[in-house]
Amino acid sequence: MSIEIKVPQLPESISDATVSTWHKKEGDSVSRDENIVDLETDKVMLEVPAPVDGVIKKIVKQTGSTVQAQEILAIIEEGASARAEPKEVKEEKKEAAPKKAEAYASSAPQKMPPAGPSARRAAAEHDVDVSRVEGTGKGGRITKENVMSAISSQTLGLEERIPTGARPEKRVPMTRIRTRIAERLLEVTQNTAMLTTFNEINMQHVMELRNRYKEKFEKTHKVRLGFMSFFVKACVEALRRFPVVNASIDGNDIVYHGFYDIGVAVSTERGLIVPVLRDADQMSMAEIEAKIAESAEKARSGKLTLEEMQGGTFTITNGGVFGSLMATPILNSPQCAILGMHKIQERPVVENGQIVIRPMMYVALSYDHRLIDGKESVTFLVTIKELLEDPSRLILEV
DSSP states (O other): OEEEEEEOOTTTTTTEEEEEESSSOOOOOTTTOOOOEEESSSSOOEEEEEESSSSEEEESOOOOEEOTOOOOEEEEEOOOOOOOOOOOOOOHHHHHHHHHHHHHHHHHHHHOBOHHHHHHHHHHHOOOOOSSSOOSSSGOOOOHHHHHHHHHHHHHHHHHOOOOOOOOOOOOOHHHHHHHHHHHHHHHHHSSSSEEEEEEEEEEHHHHHHHHHHHHHHHHHHSOSSSSSHHOOOOOOHHHGGGGGGOOOETEEEEOOOOEEEEEEETTEEEOOOOTTTTTTGGHHHHHHHHHHHHHHHHTTTOOGGGGGSSSSSSEGGGGGGOSSOOOOOTTTTTTTEEEEEEEEEOOOOTEEEEEEEEEEOOOOOOOTSSHHHHHHHHHHHHHHHHHHHHHHHTTTT
């Protein structure tokens, strides 16, 4: 019996998707609930599982095709088995093949090795055959690092064949999400009066507190204590004191939000993704750290839903993890403010007339000047600075 594999119902506000990666080819066996193809939308990656056991009879939509909900992607022959090559043909091939080819064939993988979603996407973007990649993960699983290593090897091989003095280049289309990111960033710079104010934070007390309790925190809550939970807590308290920074503009109206949904930017190979912490003011530090870790893992594996990325009222982005010392973050529309964290670096500062070395972090607040005045933006950022330089104030709410 032939079963049609159709494009699932797409998230609201998304009209179509692009066929990103086929994990099976025609004639391959599939198991029920096994992911057979990835669909890329402007915001999320969707996996399409096989509804039954069987064999891929026909692939209707090839990689790169644009599809809409309920369009047929492939046809599966339910209950069928993959066609086996006749034994005598295999023997003839083996006899005819040169010894070198025999040695290679004996070492080549006999089936598609297991690969994670991030590894599959990296392979698809760089045209790497995952069946030729050696996996070093658990059980031979192919990791993204394995794929990137294979890409480096391929590049080296190409460079060896390029004539001296040649100027090679490669043209590839933007992914759906990268295109959408580009559109949104350009839209923000054209349609807002964006301005940035800077300050610096002495992170010594936060670091001492973290170092003192991080082992006990992890043992108690089963999650690591990072710096982000301190910043989320400080931002929520500052947003309470300055409601306009938590607001947004809708036409000629100002919308004041009576809740605190904080977006935390996560870098993935597909681009910057911003999962949202709903009602962050009601979350403990352990809950914040656990939710951030969960959302980051889902973002990098392409399993984050559209609902988990929509509706934030304020965003935090951390370029410091990549070594950035200072940068100007761009607004995450329709929000009117975003906080940029940067690298912690020991610098000489003056305290009580003495020059001392302290772990300092530059922070940047970009804001829409149409709504937020300079006084409000500066005092908002100073509030975050004061709360983090004396973290006991976060507990006492003073």
